Every structure is written in C-alpha cells, then in structure tokens.
Amino acid sequence: MADERVLVVDDELSMREFLAILLGREGYVATTVGSGEEALSTLEAETFDLVLTDLSMPGIDGMELVRRLRSGQVAASEDLPIVMVTAYGTTASAVEAMKVGASDYVLKPFNNDELLIVIRKALGHRALSRENVELRRALKQRFGFHNLIGTSDVMEAVYEMIRRVKDSRISCLVHGESGTGKELVARALHYSGTRGSGPFVPVNCGAIPESLIESELFGYKKGAFTGALQDKQGFFRAAHGGTIFLDEIGEMPLQAQVRLLRAIAERRVVPVGGTEEKHVDVRIVAATNRDLEAEIAAGRFREDLYYRLNVVRIELPPLRTRGSDIQLLIEHFVEQYAGEHHKNIRGIAPEAMKALTRYSWPGNVRELQNAVEGAVALESDSQITVQSLPSRLLGPSRAPAAVSASADSGQEFPAEGVALDDLLSTVERTWLEKALAHSGGNKTRAAQLLGMTFRSFRYRLAKYGMDEP
Numbered sequence: 001m002a003d004e005r006v007l008v009v010d011d012e013l014s015m016r017e018f019l020a021i022l023l024g025r026e027g028y029v030a031t032t033v034g035s036g037e038e039a040l041s042t043l044e045a046e047t048f049d050l051v052l053t054d055l056s057m058p059g060i061d062g063m064e065l066v067r068r069l070r071s072g073q074v075a076a077s078e079d080l081p082i083v084m085v086t087a088y089g090t091t092a093s094a095v096e097a098m099k100v101g102a103s104d105y106v107l108k109p110f111n112n113d114e115l116l117i118v119i120r121k122a123l124g125h126r127a128l129s130r131e132n133v134e135l136r137r138a139l140k141q142r143f144g145f146h147n148l149i150g151t152s153d154v155m156e157a158v159y160e161m162i163r164r165v166k167d168s169r170i171s172c173l174v175h176g177e178s179g180t181g182k183e184l185v186a187r188a189l190h191y192s193g194t195r196g197s198g199p200f201v202p203v204n205c206g207a208i209p210e211s212l213i214e215s216e217l218f219g220y221k222k223g224a225f226t227g228a229l230q231d232k233q234g235f236f237r238a239a240h241g242g243t244i245f246l247d248e249i250g251e252m253p254l255q256a257q258v259r260l261l262r263a264i265a266e267r268r269v270v271p272v273g274g275t276e277e278k279h280v281d282v283r284i285v286a287a288t289n290r291d292l293e294a295e296i297a298a299g300r301f302r303e304d305l306y307y308r309l310n311v312v313r314i315e316l317p318p319l320r321t322r323g324s325d326i327q328l329l330i331e332h333f334v335e336q337y338a339g340e341h342h343k344n345i346r347g348i349a350p351e352a353m354k355a356l357t358r359y360s361w362p363g364n365v366r367e368l369q370n371a372v373e374g375a376v377a378l379e380s381d382s383q384i385t386v387q388s389l390p391s392r393l394l395g396p397s398r399a400p401a402a403v404s405a406s407a408d409s410g411q412e413f414p415a416e417g418v419a420l421d422d423l424l425s426t427v428e429r430t431w432l433e434k435a436l437a438h439s440g441g442n443k444t445r446a447a448q449l450l451g452m453t454f455r456s457f458r459y460r461l462a463k464y465g466m467d468e469p
Contacts, residue, residue, distance in 0.1 A: 001026070002045055003027065003029055004028055004029070004049040004050065004123055004220045005028070005029045005030075005046075005047065005048045005049050005050075006023055006028045006029070006031070006049065006051075006052055006119070007030075007031050007032075007033065007039060007042060007043065007048045007050070007051045007052070008020060008023070008030055008031065008032040008033070008052050008053075009032075009033055009034075009035070009036065009038075009039045009051065009052070009053035009054060009057070009065065010032070010034070010053070010054040010057070010085070011034050011035060011054065011057045011058060013034070014151075015054070016032040016033075016034065016440050017032075019032070019052065020032050022112060022115075022116075023052075023119075026116055028119075031048070034058025034059060035039055035058070035059055035060065035339060036057055036059055036061060036062070036065040036207050037059055037060050037106050039051070039053065039060075039065055040060070040065070040068065040073070040074060043069070043074045043080075044074055044075075048080065049080075049081070049086055049126070050080070050081045050082070050083065050087060050119060050122055050123055050126075051065075051069070051080060051081070051083070052065075052083050052119070053065055053080045053082065053084060053085065054084075054085050054086065055085065055086035055097070056071070056086065056087070061449050062084055062085075062086070062097070063096065063097060063100060065077070065082075066082050066084070066100045066101050066102050067100050067101070069082065069101070069206055069265060070100065070101035079126060080126075081103040081122035081123060081125065081126050082101065082102050082103050082122075083102070083103055083104050083105065083115075083118055083119060083122055083181055084097045084102045084105040084106075085105070085106055085107075085108060085110070085115075086105065086106075086108065087107070087108035087109075088105060090150075101133070103122040103125065104118045104121065104122055105118075106118055111205075127195060128307065134457075135157060140274065148181070148184060148185070148188060148234065148334050149325065149327060149328055149329050150181035150322055150325035150329070151324065151325065151328065152317075152322045152324065152325045153322050154317040154321060154322060155317070156323065158185065158314060158315075158316065158317075159190070160315070161312070161314050162185065162188055162189055162192065165189065166188075166189050166193035166194075167193045167194045168193075169195075169283045170283075170311050171264065171284045171285070171286070171308060171309050171310075171311045171312070171357075172186075172189060172284075172285045172286070172311065172312045172313070172314060173249075173281070173286050173287070173288070173292075173309045173310040173311075173312070173314070174186060174285065174286070174287040174288075174313075174314045174316060175287070175288060175289070175313060175314070175315055175316065175461070176287075176289060176315065176316030176317070176318070177289050177316075177318050177364055178289050178363065178364065178366070178461075178466055178467065179319075179363045179364030179366035179367055179465060179466065179467075180316040180317070180318060180319070180364045180365060181316060181364075181365050181366075182247070182287035182289075182316060183202060183245060183247060183287065185287075185314060185316060186200075186202075186243070186245040186247075186285040187200060187245075187289060189243070189283075189285055190242065190243040190283070190285070195241070195242050195243055195283055198239075198241035198242025198243070199239050199240070199241065199242035199243075199245050200239075200241075200242055200245065201235050201240060201242065201243070201244045201245065202245040202247060203216070203217070203235050203240050203241035203244060203245065203246055203247065204247045204248055205246055205247060205248045205249055205250075205251050205252045206247075206248035206251035206390045206443065207248075208443050210253045210256075213252065213253065213256045214255075214256050214259055214272055215228075215232070215234070215271075215272045216234060216235060217234055217235050217236055217256070217259075217260065217263075217269075218234045218236055218237075218259065218263065218269040218270065218271055218272065219231070219232045219233045219234025219236075219237055219269070219271040219272070219274075219278075220234070220271050220272035220273050220274070221272070221273035221274040222272050222273075223273065224271070224272045224273020224274070224341060228273065229270070232271075233271075234269065234271065236263060236269045236282060236288055237269065237278055239280070239282045240280050240282060241281055241282075242283070243283045243284075243285055243378075244280065244282050244283070244284055245285050245286075245287070246260075246284065246285070246286040246287070247287050247311075248287070248288060248289075249286040249287065249288050249309065250288040250289075250290035250292060250294075250295055250300075250301060250441075251443075254300070254301075254302065254380055256275070257301070257302045257305050258302070259307045260305060261302065261304060261308060263280070264305075264308045264309075265283060265308065266279065267279060267280055267282075268280065284309065286309045289441055290440070290441045290442075291440070292306050293306075293439075294440065298335060300458065318361075318364055319361045319364040319365055320360050320361055320366060324360070326356070326368070327353065327357055328355050329368055330348065330353065330356050330357075330372060331347075331348070331363060332370065333368070333369055333373065333376075334347070334348055334372055334376060334384060336371045337376040337377070341376055341377055341413075342346065343376055343377075343379065343381060345376060345379055345381075345382060345383060345384060345407065346382055346441065347382075347383045347384070348381060348383055348384040349383050349384060349385045349386070351385075351386050352375075352383075352384045352385055352386045352388075354390060355386055355394055356368075356371070356372075356389070356393060359393045361368070362433060362466075363465040363466045366465045366466075366467070367464070367465035367466070369465070370465040371389065371393065371465075372384075373391055374388075374390065375388040375389050375390075376388075381387050390422075391419060391422040392422070392426055392429075393427070425464075428464075429464050429466075430447075431447075431449075431450065432457075432460055432461065432464065432466065433466075435447075435449045435450050436466075443457060443458065443461075
C-alpha cells in the first residue's frame with residue numbers, strides 16, 4: 001500500500017475499532033468518526049483518499065453523507081471514493097447508494113478479504129481517473145496553440161483563426177506546403193477547444209490502400225470480406241466526441257469521397273458489410289498541400305466535398321516567409337534536442353545561425369527540425385557550430401565542389417576532392433523536388449516520373465524531411 005488515508009464512519013465503536021485494525025494491517029492510515037456530522041467536519045479539515053461509511057446512523061446517515069459529498073458541500077470531494085457498509089442489504093438500498101454516488105458497497109456481516117478488494121478497486125478507479133485527467137491536461141499543454149512557435153504577422157493570423165473556431169464543431173481545411181506543420185495546427189484546434197477531452201484521431205489518407213480506405217474510415221462487420229474476423233468500429237467512430245484529422249485529403253479516391261461526403265452531411269456511418277447506421281459526433285479537420293480547386297477542375301476531387309470541408313480555411317505560410325520566426329524555431333529545437341540527447345549545448349554560434357537563417361528551407365519546419373536534431377547529435381562543443389550542419393546549408397563557399405548529375409559532365413575532378421554522399425543527396429533531393437513540382441504535388445505521379453515505386457518515393461521524402469508532418 002502507499003499509505004492511503006481512509007476515513008471510517010460508523011456509530012458503533014466496536015466496528016470502528018475493528019475496521020481501523022483491519023485497515024492498518026493492510027498499510028492504510030485509518031481515521032475513525034462516529035457520525036455523519038463528524039465526517040463532514042473532518043473532511044473539511046483533512047484530506048482523505050477514501051471514505052468507508054455505514055448506511056444506518058442517527059442524524060446524517062450514510063446515504064445523506066454521500067449526497068452532500070457529491071454535491072460539492074466539502075471542497076474536492078466530488079470524486080472521493082465512497083464505499084457503503086450496511087446490514088440492511090436489500091437490492092433497493094444498494095441501488096440507491098450507487099445512484100447517489102457511492103463507489104461500491106458491502107454487506108454486513110462481510111468477508112474481510114471481500115471488503116479489502118472493494119476498497120482497492122475503488123482507490124484504483126480514482127487513480128485511473130486522475131491519470132486520465134492529468135493526461136488530458138498534458139496533451140492540452142503540449143498541443144495547445146500557444147505551443148505553435150512564431151511571432152510573425154502571418155503566424156499571428158493563424159493563431160487568431162484557431163482562437164475563433166477552436167470551440168465550434170465547424171469543419172476546417174488546413175492548407176500549406178509539406179513540412180509547415182498542418183497536423184500541429186489540427187491538434188491545436190482540438191486540444192485548445194471544448195473537444196480537448198475527447199479523442200484526436202489522425203488519419204493519413206495517402207497511406208491507406210484504396211481497397212481498404214472505406215473499411216478503415218467507417219469500420220466493417222465480421223465476415224464483410226476475407227480477413228474480417230471480427231467487427232471493427234473504424235476511425236470515425238473512434239473519434240466520437242472528439243476530432244478526426246484527415247491528412248492528405250487530396251489523395252482520397254473518388255469512391256471514398258462519396259461516402260465521406262455522406263458521413264459529414266448526416267453525421268452517420270454505415271460499416272462495410274453492415275446495414276445499421278451509427279451516429280458519430282466528430283469535428284473534421286482536413287489538410288492538404290494540393291490545390292484542391294485544380295483537382296476539382298481535373299475531376300480528381302468532388303466539388304461538393306470540397307465545400308463541406310472548406311468551411312473555414314487556415315493557410316499555413318512556408319517557413320521562408322516567416323522572417324524572425326526561423327531564429328525562434330532554431331533556438332527552440334536546439335533546447336529541445338539538447339535535452340533529449342543529454343548534450344550540454346547552450347546555444348548556437350553566430351556563423352551557424354547565419355547559415356541556418358539564410359537557407360531557403362524548401363522542406364519547411366520539418367526540414368529545419370531534422371537539421372537541428374542532427375546538428376545537436378553531432379556537436380561536441382557547448383554550442384552548435386557550422387561543422388555540425390548539413391553541407392547543403394552552407395552555400396557554395398563551404399560546400400564540397402559541385403559536380404553535374406550527368407555521367408559525363410566534362411568537369412574536372414576537383415583537387416580538394418568531393419564529398420560524394422553529400423553530392424548524391426543534393427542531386428537526389430533536387431530531382432525529388434522537381435518531380436513533385438512537375439506532378440503538381442501528386443506523389444504517385446512523381447514516383448512514376450522518377451521510375452520508382454511509391455513506397456521507395458515516400459521513403460526518400462521522409463529521408464530528407466520532405467514528407468507531410
């Protein structure tokens with residue numbers, strides 16, 4: 001036991017003494033009182049982890065004591081576990097005790113082991129409840145919009161939009177380049193608003209095979225298809241009471257878009273292989289780096305779904321337009337990763353900061369984050385130096401001699417040599433960016449243009465911090 005404090009309330013002295021001895025042997029700290037009135041005054045003055053009370057007592061009996069505690073008459077007593085002990089163990093009295101707020105009850109004469117099990121169970125439920133409350137508080141602190149870093153005007157506009165819509169159920173579309181932090185904004189909308197105590201369910205629409213996306217979103221019934229060995233509720237029902245985040249919504253197949261549109265409009269879903277509609281109370285936040293208007297014109301995205309999702313639009317600016325925010329982010333990530341990697345790094349050298357702030361950051365915040373983490377891991381000094389930064393950030397004056405990607409460029413081999421791994425990484429990244437630009441952000445098409453599989457293409461994007469955060 002962890003020395004939990006138990007208040008024993010019983011008008012019989014012998015029973016109070018017996019319970020104090022029994023509880024003391026189990027490691028509990030027991031305080032005894034002989035009436036409901038004494039119990040209330042004791043609870044006003046001291047803190048307890050559980051109340052063990054008799055039902056039948058003169059004056060304020062056990063039932064009335066429970067009512068007063070649950071009504072908040074005593075501070076911080078609303079969630080205090082209360083176990084009722086009674087010799088008048090009719091079904092009606094037990095049901096009434098539970099209705100007014102008792103955690104559990106035992107009947108006299110009781111088995112000692114049974115009583116101790118009931119007490120441990122009640123204390124365990126309270127501990128779990130408090131852990132859940134603390135977890136929700138920690139999540140809100142971690143993902144609240146105040147943890148979005150930046151003071152630029154463009155970011156202040158993002159904060160203001162989050163403030164205005166965080167407490168509503170209105171659908172939002174977050175638009176921005178890869179790496180700008182769209183999921184972080186979605187989490188900020190959820191955890192800083194009234195739905196913060198509910199679930200947040202992220203769904204990467206581009207990572208689910210087309211044949212499975214409907215069953216993953218809306219669930220399925222056992223036997224609906226080969227491999228459906230049991231019912232599955234799906235992402236929408238898992239997000240009931242909270243928020244579902246549909247990342248890379250532009251990758252969703254047209255057939256799934258039809259069912260998604262109906263789910264949004266009717267707030268109901270039908271599992272694959274089922275007929276019964278299931279009500280869902282979810283807030284929808286979608287995100288994309290695509291131009292959905294162009295996708296509509298090309299027939300790849302439904303216009304009616306677009307208007308359902310784009311009720312409120314939040315534009316995330318690319319990092320290159322955020323001015324002084326870059327330095328704030330660098331300092332934040334240095335501090336974060338120095339702690340995570342147990343490094344005694346207290347800052348960043350001016351020359352290294354200059355290199356980081358003048359770089360264009362095509363991979364946005366994700367690329368910056370990865371670069372700083374790598375520098376922290378490599379750095380042996382007390383501050384980040386240019387020697388720990390990726391060579392692509394240093395510019396032509398410090399980077400290894402550049403060589404054309406052509407096998408026969410006609411360029412002489414430089415006397416100082418070539419950092420081949422860095423060179424190949426630069427070339428590979430350049431062609432990934434060009435393929436994405438040529439395909440309008442369509443990863444599947446970009447992979448085809450480069451003659452590689454979609455999986456291999458996604459791996460390389462992640463390698464260079466170009467995948468969606």
